Amino acid sequence: MRSPLTVRPARPDDADAMANVHVESWQQTYRGLMRDEALDDPDLLLARHRFWRAVLTEERYGSFQAAVAEADGTVVGIALAGPATEPDVTWDAQLYVLYVLKSFHGSRAGRELMDTVLAVDDAAGLWVADPNPRAQAFYAKQGFAPDGAAKVEDGVREVRMARGAHCRPLMVSPAGSNVPVPTLKMGAESARARREVFPPEQRRRVHHLQ
Numbered sequence: 001m002r003s004p005l006t007v008r009p010a011r012p013d014d015a016d017a018m019a020n021v022h023v024e025s026w027q028q029t030y031r032g033l034m035r036d037e038a039l040d041d042p043d044l045l046l047a048r049h050r051f052w053r054a055v056l057t058e059e060r061y062g063s064f065q066a067a068v069a070e071a072d073g074t075v076v077g078i079a080l081a082g083p084a085t086e087p088d089v090t091w092d093a094q095l096y097v098l099y100v101l102k103s104f105h106g107s108r109a110g111r112e113l114m115d116t117v118l119a120v121d122d123a124a125g126l127w128v129a130d131p132n133p134r135a136q137a138f139y140a141k142q143g144f145a146p147d148g149a150a151k152v153e154d155g156v157r158e159v160r161m162a163r164g165a166h167c168r169p170l171m172v173s174p175a176g177s178n179v180p181v182p183t184l185k186m187g188a189e190s191a192r193a194r195r196e197v198f199p200p201e202q203r204r205r206v207h208h209l210q
Contacts, residue, residue, distance in 0.1 A: 003071040005104070007112040010066035010078070012056045017075035018068060019048035025099035033129060033156055055080065067116040069100065069109040076101045079113035084125060088149075091123040091162060098126075110138060123164035130159045 010018065023045050031039060038044070055061045061082070069077030077100035084094040095118060100109045118124055126144065128135050139161050149160035 005076070005107055005109050005112070006070045007067060007077075007109065007116055008070070009116065010056055010068050012053070014068050014075060015052040015056050016049055018052045018066075018078045019045060021075055021078050021101060022048045022052070022097070022099060025101060028102045029099075029132075030129070033132075035155070065117040067113050069104070069113055071104065076104045077109040077113050079117045081117035081124070086125075089125055089162070091125050091164065093118055093122045093124040095124060095126040105134075111142070114142060121164070123162075125160060125162040127158045127160050130157045136161070 026034070026044075027039050055064060055066060064080060064082035067079045068075045078097060079095070079099075080097035081093055081095045084091055086094075095114065098110060098113060100107070100113070124144075125147070126139065128139060130136070130150070136159075143163040144161035145163070146159050147162045151158055
């Protein structure tokens with residue numbers, strides 16, 4: 001029997017626990033989709049720690065909403081949403097991070113986390129790995145549908161899903177170089193934020209996979 005869950009807004013002292021969930025969720029979910037060397041990079045956890053501390057403490061992220069799901073006082077899920085910056089979209093909000101540890105899949109943690117960072121009537125968008133049928137089915141239940149945009153980065157195909165808004169579909173780019181970068185890639189940092197938070201040698205390792 002799983003412990004009861006509590007979902008709440010994230011606090012600065014959650015940063016390290018959120019980074020741990022972030023990395024563990026990637027390793028549980030994307031083994032085989034991503035290169036092992038990327039998932040097992042010893043610098044990955046440090047990069048996530050740095051990122052979440054920035055998100056939860058720095059003024060430039062003041063318009064973002066972050067949340068955690070806890071069980072017995074331990075963080076088991078994380079979420080982040082904020083303004084959309086892609087040039088072709090009409091929605092205002094974008095979901096950048098939504099991860100729940102595998103042992104808590106099906107616990108409603110994902111739905112409650114999403115509802116904490118996104119209003120249920122918000123027009124919003126997100127990027128999700130493809131194939132990733134479990135995540136895509138979850139988002140479909142929350143009213144999201146593919147909008148025709150897709151790209152491939154670091155060998156991983158991603159599709160964009162949206163609800164309550166329309167946008168001009170983008171062309172698939174094999175190299176991922178001719179399409180707008182999602183505002184937050186694999187963990188929540190925008191192209192601008194990645195430049196500010198991470199040194200150049202770490203940027204390629206920061207990849208968003210829902």
